[in-house]
Amino acid sequence: MSVELDVFVGNTTIMDKEVYQLWLNGYTVNDAVKVRIEGGVMEECEASAEVLLSDTMDQYRTFQMCERLLHHPAKLANQLLFQIPPDRQAMLIERYYAFDDSFVREVLGKKLSKGTKKDLDDVSTKTGITLKSCRRQFDNFKRVFKVVEELKGPLVENIRQHFLLPDQLARDYAAIVFFANNRFETGKKKLHYLTFQDFAFCAGQLINNWTLGAVDNIMEDMDVDLDKEFLQELKDLKILITDKDLLDQHKSLVCTALRGKTNVFNEMEANFKNLSRGLVNIAAKLINAKDVRDFFIDLVEKFIEPCRSDKWTSIDVNLYLTHYTNSVHILDTFKHHAVWTRYMGVIKSCILRMYHD
């Protein structure tokens, strides 16, 4: 004796948020039922385990049927099969495209290829996120990447329009796409302390300031790639470390400004040339794609680590970077003010964001 067939179809599609989350999290029907029983929904509604199982299966089926629509969220709004109120649609999409920070940290900056997908079971065991959920998240990244890659105009806006995501989520996806496209290295041990939100912040900075779309507001430009011309110009900044006079002048200006204002003045004075060389070298190398990938590791190695070992506070870092940036404009032989500002603006905010334990 068994229930052979069991369906429930509402004119307005009924979707339980809790079950949806369980489904998204990759739980099997039986596991989901267990979780629900533990959640106490049974006592609340005078239901039996049987009822719960039937309901869960039904909901899972509904979600599976909806899934192909969720791959193209715009379709969800004008499909006829499911009558879903708009607020529900928004919820479905938002949650479907939501991801785990711990998962995204694992694949951030990696090529969104089949090879990476094959390694997802390792990611799954490492993060404790079910393989099913990992796959969904990975496929989401890939899907967004593929759609946005070829599109012109502002990245975040494109994502928001094509996937009907809320602003914050669209920004996060922009970061993921940007990282995947430029293949920034984020997996090195030294970078482990950084959260996804740190990277997302930096990505936002880079997108807003270093891409082609950032300078001229022409819609035809793409946000995914860094502005090649700018990267080329960055080489000109080398003068700051190759010209001995400039370097000394720069150092004295910064030191004068900071004297007495910080507890780590001595360390700063001793390290100035090293730090400056580090930052300018990063700038000069960015024209090579390979060095772009190491951008974050370079920032950590060349600047953040030395500062940290000298026990700078983030206030110290902020102070230093502000004066370091501004003093350059006083140097009379230095010509590349615009490039310097564009470069240092991003570097400063990235470093400040990344400067934590």
Next chain:
Amino acid sequence: MPGKLKAKIVAGRHLPVMDRASDLTDAFVEVKFGNTTFKTDVYPKSLNPQWNSEWFKFEVDDEDLQDEPLQITVLDHDTYSANDAIGKVYIDIDPLLCSEAATVISGWLPIYDTIHGIRGEINVLVKVDLFNDLNRFRQSSCGVKFFCTTSIPRCYRAIMVHGFVEELVVNEDPEYQWIDRIRTPRASNEARQRLIFLMSGELQRKIGLKVLEMGGNAVVGYLQCFDLEGESGLVVRAIGTACTLEKISSTLPATATHPSNSSPSKDMKDSPQAAPSTLGCRSTHSSPVHSASSRLSQGFSVSVPTLLFAGMGSGGSAGKEGGPLKALLRQQTQSALEQREYPFFTLAAFPPGFLLHVGGVVSARSVKLLDRIHNPALGNTRSYKLLDWNSFTADEPETRDAWWEEIRQEIKSHAKALGCHAVVGYSESTSICEEVCILSASGTAAILSSRFMQDGPLDTEHRFEEVVSPGCGFCHIPYDELNIPFPAQLTYCYCCRRYKVPDVLFTTIDLPTEANVTGKGCLIQARLCRTKKKAQGEGNATVISNLLPFLEYELHTQLMNKLKLRGMNALFGLRIQISVGETMLLGLASATGVYLTALPSPGGIQIAGKTPSDITYEQHISNMQKKINDTIAKNKELYEINPPEVVEEIIGSPIPEPRQRSRLFRSQSESSDEVSELDLSHGKKDAFVLEIDDTDAVEDIHALLTDSPTPAGFYSCNTEIMPGIQNWTSAIQMFTSVRVFRLNANLTNQGLNKIFSDLCENLLKSLYFKLRSMVPCCLCHLNFTVAIPEDELIQVAVTAVAMSFDKEQLLENGKQSGEKTLIKAITENDEQLQFNLELNAETSAPNPLSSPKGLSEVGSHLSARASSVDYSSFADRCSSWIEQLKLKAHTIRRGSVKTTSSMEKASPLPEGRSRSLRSNRSYSGSSVAVVKMTPLSFIPGAKIIKYLGIINMFFIRETTSLREEGGVSGFLHTFIAEVFAMVRAHVAALGGNAVVSYSMKECVFMENPNKNQAQCLINVSGDAVMFVRESELESTSVQTQSATTHTSNGAEGT
């Protein structure tokens, strides 16, 4: 040549990829009507083609317009091989043929394929130009309106109710034709879909002709069914009630129309006294098993306390005791009705004052053996032919018509025996297994007022002269109490104390809105499963006919017991379904139990043992008794059944003894400790005494007690409205749920019963759980359908609507029962509101005959205090309501004026309409218009402003990759969702935003998991309507007007 059909193909979207190489599709469209086909250009390499075609024009007879659907086929062009079909859309033209319905069909319709399901959507525009046809002998019936709704539709008034119309059409089932062996499943399914479309079109046309003949202009309560008889053919049959309807002009002052209504006391005074009436059910089974060679006829009748069957002869006694006027009226009405072949009405709710008395349920069943339908027209171009009554000659074999005729005659004579001249809430159904077919018909015997009757003696001016005793009149027995043909217990009506009422009342109709009800109602189901031996042909039919009466008897006993267990005394909306399989019979009776204030309080249920000497046995019995008493007490509390205490008088009841007992019991049930002291068994076997020593009784008691109560916050009923709940919110959720259960072989009757009962119970529990977010809510119109698709399978399908209501007001209502009726009145439709004074009288004096002199007289249990307060508030609401009506009248008129001028602009932009429709709704921002669906005839909190036509759709879905589509559940889930989607899309295309009186009449599911195959047929119907939220009506007039204008713009554009 009276019609020109025009169609334009605008665009497609979400088309499937048909060319793997390019991942695109080269789509074009064929538009076919009758034998004419047009094609659009190929729109190359796109999944969202923009054809923007010219207007394709078909010049056709209106007969064809009624019969044929417009068939739109979307194909993928292929240069080298045959073009691949993507899918089809069938469009029913009928709504466009009626001036009051839709004028254009425009919108995105799903492209449907029987193998792949929905494959994208197509945007079309369809219009019809009709020319007047003055030919008297025409075969078309354009303009006759069809409604599935089983009451007078909300924005119409009944001028005349003409009566029963029926028709059936037969044909060979394409699935069983020889050609089916060589064609693809797709071709076969499409042939079937198309045939059924044609047949239902023809059926509707023929019924329309009959209506015109009778002088009517509409069919209400239209019920169309398919009998898939397999080898022997396909029958499409329909019944309905012909009416003359008039659109209510909303500016009309509501009260002016019915002046006689204003004095309730006048109505009362010439009410003579009880005329006829009875309780219970009558039922017969006849099984003239028919086969080619021999004819074996079996007729039998059952007579049991619950299943009231009487000897004949009480029919004439009806009007005997009535006052002279009444008697005259009755005679006239009766003669008017008797002239009719069948005084049947498929209506389940009536205009106030139409239904006078209710007798009881009448039903008839007959077991038939199917053989090939004699069909002389086979081979004709149209390969199907109506088997008409008149063309029926003696040497032709018995046809389906004759079968139904037989059953209807049976029903008619049952009604007569109950002293009634009419049958209301009438319906017919079949159950087929192999070559055996059970035909069933049931209804409620009743006496109707002569007003609304075509040949009634009174014209409309005087139609309110007929007696109306609103709250209790319909309960009064319609037959002569001295001639009671069965041992019924009569008492004087607990409302008016003047007429006799039965102790229990079973009906198939909805609860009359004016009925006085105590507490709330609830769904009551009797479920039964009986094994039967496998047999063939005649033998099988005989076995089934022998089992039927027992099945029916037990169902009634169960119903009666469950009713008592809930402390209620009447059943409404009773529907008994008997389903036949190879090795078993299933019986499912569903009804809504209520406590009618007019009827006596039900007695309890007594358990009696036959071996009183055994002490442990006694103990066991008294334990069980206690359990039952506790349940009754609990239920009374749950359903708020606390009838006003009435001083009981001794009444000349034929059987005084049980009456006393029931009274005694009632007082006892509150202190249930002492129940065991009551020795009530008397050795008399009636419905209230269960003798425990046969196993059946144990089983019955078990069944009684296993019904779990509905969870807190839920109510359920299978009728239109739930007594005791009126303040619905606008949140509604229609749903369909289907379960198939596989049984083990070799089960006993008891085991089967338990499984079947559990299946239904669990299904209900699942529904409650699913809909928990809507609490407090009521599942209304719970419609269960059972089937035995295969030997060891039981299929249960439920369609219902969950409606939320406002809890706080509910509590208030509970305390002040006087206000209930008021709120009810407010929520009623316009028609009923026209009777506001009548309703008002009822409110203030629910017991009108005990206080005949006026509203202020104290004496009824519902205090006069309440009535005086309510009076003014009612008047207020009423006047504000009239304001709304006026307002609406303006807006509508304005809308239609604008329409004519703005249409040209609107037509090339079909989205424009849906956008403006959208602005009407709470959900903005979505590009798909929200379409509500409900099995009820109304939408809470909204006014239906227009009926756009009937929706009657038939779909077949088949798969050969069952596993890949998620197994049987995945397959059916998708299919049902697709059916909903197609219904919604067609309603939206007609310019509507809701379907009312929706029902899924057929859901035939077949699977073959070994072959990875499944097939399903679904037939749905309903009325497409346009509604406006009452809150919108109330909001600032400017906004409302513009919104409504938009809506009607799109819908009425020509």
